[in-house]
Amino acid sequence: MWKPDRSLNKPLYQQIADHLEQRISLGELPSGSLLPAERKLSEQLGVNRSTVVQAYEELRASGLIESMKGSGTRVSPRKWGKTSRRTPNWNRYVEGGILQPSLPFMRRIREGLQSGETVINLAYGELAAELCPNDTITSLIRNEPFDQPLGYGDPQGYVPLRTALTSFLHEHRSIQATNQSILITSGSQQSLYLITQGLLSPGDAIAIENPSYCYSLPMFQSAGIRLFGMAVDEHGVIPDDILNLYTQHRIRMVFLNPNYHNPTGTVLSPERRIAILRICEQLGIPIVEDDPFSLTALDEEVPPPLKMLDQNGTVLYIGSLSKIAASGLRIGWMVAPHSVIQRLADARQQMDFGLSIFPQWIAAHFLASPELSPHLIQLRDQLRFRRDVMAQALQRQLADEVSFELPKGGLNLWCRINRPVNDYALLENGLKHGVAFVPGSVYGSESGFVRFTYARPSVHEIEPGIAQFAMALRKTME
Amino acid sequence: MWKPDRSLNKPLYQQIADHLEQRISLGELPSGSLLPAERKLSEQLGVNRSTVVQAYEELRASGLIESMKGSGTRVSPRKWGKTSRRTPNWNRYVEGGILQPSLPFMRRIREGLQSGETVINLAYGELAAELCPNDTITSLIRNEPFDQPLGYGDPQGYVPLRTALTSFLHEHRSIQATNQSILITSGSQQSLYLITQGLLSPGDAIAIENPSYCYSLPMFQSAGIRLFGMAVDEHGVIPDDILNLYTQHRIRMVFLNPNYHNPTGTVLSPERRIAILRICEQLGIPIVEDDPFSLTALDEEVPPPLKMLDQNGTVLYIGSLSKIAASGLRIGWMVAPHSVIQRLADARQQMDFGLSIFPQWIAAHFLASPELSPHLIQLRDQLRFRRDVMAQALQRQLADEVSFELPKGGLNLWCRINRPVNDYALLENGLKHGVAFVPGSVYGSESGFVRFTYARPSVHEIEPGIAQFAMALRKTME
Numbered sequence: 001m002w003k004p005d006r007s008l009n010k011p012l013y014q015q016i017a018d019h020l021e022q023r024i025s026l027g028e029l030p031s032g033s034l035l036p037a038e039r040k041l042s043e044q045l046g047v048n049r050s051t052v053v054q055a056y057e058e059l060r061a062s063g064l065i066e067s068m069k070g071s072g073t074r075v076s077p078r079k080w081g082k083t084s085r086r087t088p089n090w091n092r093y094v095e096g097g098i099l100q101p102s103l104p105f106m107r108r109i110r111e112g113l114q115s116g117e118t119v120i121n122l123a124y125g126e127l128a129a130e131l132c133p134n135d136t137i138t139s140l141i142r143n144e145p146f147d148q149p150l151g152y153g154d155p156q157g158y159v160p161l162r163t164a165l166t167s168f169l170h171e172h173r174s175i176q177a178t179n180q181s182i183l184i185t186s187g188s189q190q191s192l193y194l195i196t197q198g199l200l201s202p203g204d205a206i207a208i209e210n211p212s213y214c215y216s217l218p219m220f221q222s223a224g225i226r227l228f229g230m231a232v233d234e235h236g237v238i239p240d241d242i243l244n245l246y247t248q249h250r251i252r253m254v255f256l257n258p259n260y261h262n263p264t265g266t267v268l269s270p271e272r273r274i275a276i277l278r279i280c281e282q283l284g285i286p287i288v289e290d291d292p293f294s295l296t297a298l299d300e301e302v303p304p305p306l307k308m309l310d311q312n313g314t315v316l317y318i319g320s321l322s323k324i325a326a327s328g329l330r331i332g333w334m335v336a337p338h339s340v341i342q343r344l345a346d347a348r349q350q351m352d353f354g355l356s357i358f359p360q361w362i363a364a365h366f367l368a369s370p371e372l373s374p375h376l377i378q379l380r381d382q383l384r385f386r387r388d389v390m391a392q393a394l395q396r397q398l399a400d401e402v403s404f405e406l407p408k409g410g411l412n413l414w415c416r417i418n419r420p421v422n423d424y425a426l427l428e429n430g431l432k433h434g435v436a437f438v439p440g441s442v443y444g445s446e447s448g449f450v451r452f453t454y455a456r457p458s459v460h461e462i463e464p465g466i467a468q469f470a471m472a473l474r475k476t477m478e
Numbered sequence: 479m480w481k482p483d484r485s486l487n488k489p490l491y492q493q494i495a496d497h498l499e500q501r502i503s504l505g506e507l508p509s510g511s512l513l514p515a516e517r518k519l520s521e522q523l524g525v526n527r528s529t530v531v532q533a534y535e536e537l538r539a540s541g542l543i544e545s546m547k548g549s550g551t552r553v554s555p556r557k558w559g560k561t562s563r564r565t566p567n568w569n570r571y572v573e574g575g576i577l578q579p580s581l582p583f584m585r586r587i588r589e590g591l592q593s594g595e596t597v598i599n600l601a602y603g604e605l606a607a608e609l610c611p612n613d614t615i616t617s618l619i620r621n622e623p624f625d626q627p628l629g630y631g632d633p634q635g636y637v638p639l640r641t642a643l644t645s646f647l648h649e650h651r652s653i654q655a656t657n658q659s660i661l662i663t664s665g666s667q668q669s670l671y672l673i674t675q676g677l678l679s680p681g682d683a684i685a686i687e688n689p690s691y692c693y694s695l696p697m698f699q700s701a702g703i704r705l706f707g708m709a710v711d712e713h714g715v716i717p718d719d720i721l722n723l724y725t726q727h728r729i730r731m732v733f734l735n736p737n738y739h740n741p742t743g744t745v746l747s748p749e750r751r752i753a754i755l756r757i758c759e760q761l762g763i764p765i766v767e768d769d770p771f772s773l774t775a776l777d778e779e780v781p782p783p784l785k786m787l788d789q790n791g792t793v794l795y796i797g798s799l800s801k802i803a804a805s806g807l808r809i810g811w812m813v814a815p816h817s818v819i820q821r822l823a824d825a826r827q828q829m830d831f832g833l834s835i836f837p838q839w840i841a842a843h844f845l846a847s848p849e850l851s852p853h854l855i856q857l858r859d860q861l862r863f864r865r866d867v868m869a870q871a872l873q874r875q876l877a878d879e880v881s882f883e884l885p886k887g888g889l890n891l892w893c894r895i896n897r898p899v900n901d902y903a904l905l906e907n908g909l910k911h912g913v914a915f916v917p918g919s920v921y922g923s924e925s926g927f928v929r930f931t932y933a934r935p936s937v938h939e940i941e942p943g944i945a946q947f948a949m950a951l952r953k954t955m956e
Contacts, residue, residue: 001644002654026791027815028659087790088764093730094817097676098701099825107824124630132628146619150610150804152602166479176480181506186830193829197700198575219828222675223576252571286566312565313504326628330834337505339572346585347577350697351671351829352664356808356837 003045012047016055024064024075027090035065035073100218105427105442112431120465122452123436125262125323125411131382131455132326136371137362144365148357155345157184157333158360164367165333172295174308175317177335183345186355187332188292190348191318195253195288196223198347199340205249209237213262213290214255215444229444232261234405236268239275246283253286259303260293260410263443263451267408273306281314288316292323293410295376298384300408313337321363323411323455324376330355331363386454386462387413393466401473411455414440417448421476426450429472435465481523490525494533502542502553505568513543513551578696583905583920590909598943600930601914603740603801603889609860609933610804614849615840622843626835633823635662635811636838642845643811650773652786653795655813661823664833665810666770668826669796673731673766674701676825677818683727687715691740691768692733693922707922710739712883714746717753724761731764737781738771738888741921741929745886751784759792766794770801771888773854776862778886791815799841801889801933802854808833809841864932864940865891871944879951889933892918895926899954904928907950913943 004015023029035041038056042049056073059065067073101107109123148158156162162182169175185191192214200206202224208214210229220227228249230241236258245251256276258268268276280287289306297303307317313336320332334341348354366372390413391406404415417426423439430437440449450469457465482493501507513519516534520527534551537543545551579585587601626636634640640657647653663669670692678684680702686692688707698705706727708719714736723729734754736746746754758765767784775781785795791814798810812819826832844850868891869884882893895904901917908915918927928947935943 022654022789023656025789026654026659027817028656030658030816030820033658033816087759088762088792090764090791090815090817093677093764094821096679096682097821097825098679099675099828101821102824102827126629129627129629134625134628137628138624141619141624146616147612148806149607150612150615150806151604151607152805176500176504178501178506180508180511181504186834189828190830197577199571201574201576204574217828222828281565284566286568286571311500311503313568314566327630327831328626328628328835330831337568338508338511339505339568342508343572343575343579346580347575349580349667350577350695350700351668353667353805353808356664356834357806358836358840359834362836 001044004047013051013054013058016041016045016047016052017058020055020059021062021064025087029075031075031077033075035075037072098222100222102218103216103442105423105439106216108427108431109436109438112436115431118434119431120435120461120468121456122454122462122465122469123438124456125453126327127323127325127379127411127455128458130458131379132328133366133371133375136369136375137326137366140362140365140369146361148361150357153354153357153360155349155354156180156182156341157355158357158364161331161360161364161367164364168367169319169335172302173291173305173319175305175335180338181335181341183334183336183341183348184355184360185320185332185334185348186330186352187322187327188290188318188320189332191320191332191334192217192288192290193219194334194344194348195316196220196225198344200225200252204253205245205251206253206255207242207245207251208255209257209261211263211440211443211445211449212255213257213443216438216442232264232266234266236261236266236272237276239272239279242276242279242285243283246285251285253288254280255288255290256306257290257292258306259291260296260407262293262410263412263438263440263445263449264414265405265407265410265412267303268306273309277306277309277314281312286314286316288318290318292318292320295324296380296383296411297409298380298387298407303409307335316340321366324379325366329359329363331359383411383455386459389459389462390452390454390466393463397466397470398473401470411453413452413454415450415452417450417473419448419477421448421473423447426472426476429475430469433468433472433475435468435472437469479522482525491529491532491536494519494523494525494530495536498533498537499540499542503565507553509553509555511553513553515550576700578700580696581694581920583901583917584694586905586909587914587916590914593909596912597909598913598939598946599934600932600940600943600947601916602934603931604805605801605803605857605889605933606936608936609857610806611844611849611853614847614853615804615844618840618843618847624839626839628835631832631835631838633827633832634658634660634819635823635833636835636842639809639838639842639845642842646845646850647797647813650780651769651783651797653783653813658816659813659819661812661814661819661826662833662838663798663810663812663826664808664830665800665805666768666796666798667810669798669810669812670695670766670768671697672812672822672826673794674698674703676822678703678730682731683723683729684731684733685720685723685729686733687735687739689741689918689921689923689927690733691735691921694916694920710742710744712744714739714744714750715754717750717757720754720757720763721761724763729763731766732758733766733768734784735768735770736784737769738774738885740771740888741890741916741918741923741927742892743883743885743888743890745781746784751787755784755787755792759790764792764794766796768796770796770798773802774858774861774889775887776858776865776885781887785813794818799844802857803844807837807841809837861889861933864937867937867940868930868932868944871941875944875948876951879948889931891930891932893928893930895928895951897926897955899926899951901925904950904954907953908947911946911950911953913946913950915947 042052205226230237317335438451683704708715795813916929
C-alpha cells in the first residue's frame with residue numbers, strides 16, 4: 001500500500017493530495033466514490049489527522065472532492081475525467097462495444113446486494129455455501145497429488161475430465177458420449193455463448209421458451225439473434241409451436257430447458273419430448289438442451305434428458321456442475337457431434353485460450369469420487385427442506401396475494417402475484433426492505449411474476465426473506 | 479466404457495455394429511476417423527476377434543466404414559450425416575457463426591503437432607514444462623488450506639488476487655494500481671477479446687505494429703475491426719505513424735507490445751514512448767499496452783512499462799502469468815480506469831460468468847510467495863541459455879541462409895530467410911522433417927520470416943529442431 005515518503009522535501013499533506021489526485025485522474029477512484037474518513041486514513045498512512053484534513057482541504061479547493069455532512073467525503077461527480085483535457089473520453093468507449101451490458105434489473109439487483117446493507121439474496125440462482133461439497137473438495141485438493149503439466153491444455157478440455165464425464169453422463173443421465181464428443185466449458189453460460197457466436201449468424205431466428213432464462217441473457221442481442229418465444233404450460237412448450245415458428249420465421253435452432261425449467265420449474269412431458277424431437281428431426285433443426293437442474297429432483301426420480309432419445313445427433317446437450325456442486329468451479333460441458341465440438345473448441349481459443357487446468361483437475365476427481373452420490377442425495381434433501389420452508393412461508397404470509405406450483409426440482413420457485421403490480425416499484429421496495437429477488441419480466445414474462453431462489457439464502461433467511469417481500473409487496477400495492 | 483451385453487438376445491457382433499453405427503451417426507466418430515484394429519477392439523470389449531471382424535463387415539456392407547490395405551479401417555468420408563436424412567446439416571452451422579476460425583497456418587501447425595508423429599515444437603509461444611514453477615505450485619496446493627466460498631465470484635476477480643497484484647505490479651512493474659482498477663482475466667487473450675467486444679464497434683479502426691501478434695488473432699476480424707499496421711524498426715514503431723493513421727483513418731485505439739515485441743523481440747525506445755504517449759494524449763486515443771514478456775529480460779534490467787509514464791489514464795495495461803509462470807493457470811489482468819473495468823467485468827459475465835476460484839486462489843498465493851523472485855531469476859537464466867543454444871545452432875547450420883538479431887528478452891527469435899521462400903511449402907517441409915515453427919506472414923509480415931520459440935521445446939530439442947529446419951529449408955529452396 002502507498003505511504004507518504006518522509007525523506008522527501010514535499011510536505012506530507014501535499015504528497016497525500018497528489019497521490020489521491022492521481023488515483024482520481026486515472027479513474028481508479030471513480031466519480032462519486034467514498035474516500036476513507038479522515039481519522040481512518042490518518043491511521044492507515046501513519047500521519048496526524050490534521051495532515052489528512054489539510055490534504056482533503058486541498059482537494060476540495062480544487063473541486064476534485066466534496067464533503068457532505070453525514071455522508072462523508074466523495075470524489076466529485078463532474079470532475080472525473082476533467083482533471084486533464086487529455087484523458088480519453090472513456091464514456092464513449094464504455095458505451096460502445098458489441099457485447100450488450102447486463103439488463104438494468106440485473107444490475108440493480110447486483111448493486112442492491114453489494115450496497116453494504118443487509119439484503120437477503122433470493123435472487124441468484126446458485127447454491128448457498130453450506131450446500132457445496134466444500135469438505136470433499138478441500139480434502140481432494142490436499143490429498144490428491146497434483147502432477148499435471150501447466151501448459152496450454154487440449155482445446156476440448158482436460159482429457160481425464162472428459163473421460164470422467166463419459167462415465168458420469170452414462171450413469172446419471174443415460175447419455176452415451178465419447179471423449180471426442182465432449183467440450184469442457186466455463187459453465188453452461190460459456191456453452192450458450194459459444195453456440196451464439198460460433199454456430200449462429202446475425203439475423204438468425206431461434207425459438208425459446210417464454211418465459212425463459214435466455215431472455216435474461218443479453219448475449220443473444222449482442223449476437224444479433226432474433227428470439228421467438230413459445231408459451232410454457234404445466235407440461236412445457238407445445239410441439240406445434242415449433243412448426244409454426246419455422247414456417248413463419250425459419251427458426252434455425254430451438255433452445256429448451258426440459259427439466260425443472262428456469263424460471264417456472266416445469267418438466268416437459270414425455271409425449272411432447274418425442275413430438276418435439278420428431279418435428280426438429282424432420283425440419284433438420286438442432287435442439288440445444290440446457291440441463292442444469294435434473295439431478296436436483298426433489299419429489300420424484302431424476303427425469304431423463306431429451307438427449308437420451310436422440311438417435312440422430314439433433315440435440316446439443318449442455319450441463320454443468322454449477323447447480324449441483326459449486327458455481328465457483330466454473331465447469332460445464334457440451335455433448336455434440338465432433339465437427340461441432342471442434343468448431344467451438346477452436347472458437348473458444350480466441351476468447352480465452354481454454355480453461356485453467358486446476359478446476360478441471362478438481363472436477364475430474366470430484367466426478368470420480370465415492371463422495372459424489374452421497375453429496376447429491378444430501379443436496380436433494382436439503383433443497384427439498386428449503387423449498388418447503390419457502391412454500392410454507394408464502395402460504396402463511398401471502399396466501400391471498402400470490403399463487404404458485406410447488407417445484408418438483410431445481411433451485412427456484414416461480415410465483416405469481418394475484419393483483420397487478422409494477423415490477424420496478426416492487427423490486428425497489430424489496431431492496432429497501434432488505435430482500436432481493438428477480439422480477440419475472442427479466443425472463444420475458446408479463447409483469448406480476450417473481451422468481452425466488454430457495455437454494456441461495458441460508459435456511460434461516462428464507463422465512464424472514466419472504467416476510468420482507470410481503471412487506472414490500474404491500475407497500476407497492478398501497 | 480461401453481461393452482456388449484451378453485444377457486441380451488441380440489448377437490454380440492450386432493450389438494457392436496449398432497453401437498458403432500450410433501457413434502458414427504451422432505458424429506462422435508467423425509468422417510475419416512480411424513477405428514481400432516480388430517485385434518485391439520476385441521481385447522477391449524472382451525470378445526473373440528471374429529466377432530469384431532463380423533461387426534466391421536456389417537458396417538462395411540452398409541457403407542459406413544471402409545478398410546484400406548495398410549491404413550486400417552476408417553469411417554467413410556461421405557457417409558457421415560447421411561445415415562439418417564433427418565440429421566441437421568451441421569456443416570451449415572459449423573461454417574456460420576460470428577467468431578472466425580483460427581488461421582489456416584495455425585490450424586495446420588496444431589494438426590501437425592497432434593498427428594502422433596514426433597514433431598519438435600518451436601511454434602507455441604509458451605514455457606516448457608520444466609520452466610514452470612511446478613514444485614512451488616504443487617506444494618502450495620498441498621499446504622495452503624483451501625477455505626474459500628465456492629459460489630460465483632466477484633465479477634472483477636478474486637479480491638485477494640487483486641490485492642496481491644497491486645503489490646506485484648508496484649514492485650515489479652512500477653505501476654500504481656488499486657483493487658478497483660484491476661480486472662482478472664483468462665490470460666491476456668481474454669483481455670484483448672474483451673476490449674474488442676466491449677469497447678470497440680464494428681468498423682472501428684485501430685493501429686497495431688506490423689508485424690504483430692494481433693494479426694494472428696481472428697478476433698479482430700470477428701469483431702469487424704479494421705487493422706492498420708505501423709512498421710517496426712529496431713527501436714519499435716515510429717510515433718508520427720500514429721498521427722498519420724489518425725488523420726487518414728480516425729483510428730480509435732493503438733495496440734502496442736513495447737517490451738520484447740512479439741514476434742520481432744524489439745524494445746520500444748524511451749524517446750519514442752514519451753512521444754507516443756504525448757500524441758495519444760493529444761488525440762484522446764487510448765493505448766492498449768500488452769506486456770507479457772518484460773520479466774523475461776535476458777541481458778539487461780527489466781524495462782519499465784509504458785503505463786508507468788501514464789499520468790492521465792490513457793493506457794490500458796495488460797499482463798499475465800502465462801509467459802513468466804504457467805500458461806495453464808490462465809491468469810491475466812488488465813489495469814484501467816474503473817469505468818472501463820466495470821464495463822468489461824459486466825461484459826465478461828455474459829461470456830463465461832467469471833473465472834474459477836481455484837486458479838485465482840493459486841495465483842494469489844504464488845504472487846505473494848517468497849518463491850516468486852527466485853523463480854523469475856532462474857527462468858531468465860534458463861531462457862538465456864536456450865536462446866543462446868538456438869542462436870548458435872542457427873549460426874552453425876544456417877549462417878549464410880538466415881539472419882537475425884539476438885532477442886534481449888521474451889520467448890521468441892525472429893529469423894529472416896535471406897533468399898525468397900514460399901511460406902506454405904516451408905511449413906509443410908518443416909512438419910515433414912519433424913519441426914514446427916510459425917511462418918512470419920501469420921503476424922502480417924512479408925513472406926520469408928519465421929518465428930522460433932526457444933522456450934517451448936526441451937533444451938536438447940533445440941539443436942535438432944534447427945537442424946531439421948535447415949533440412950526443410952534446403953528442401954524448399956531446391
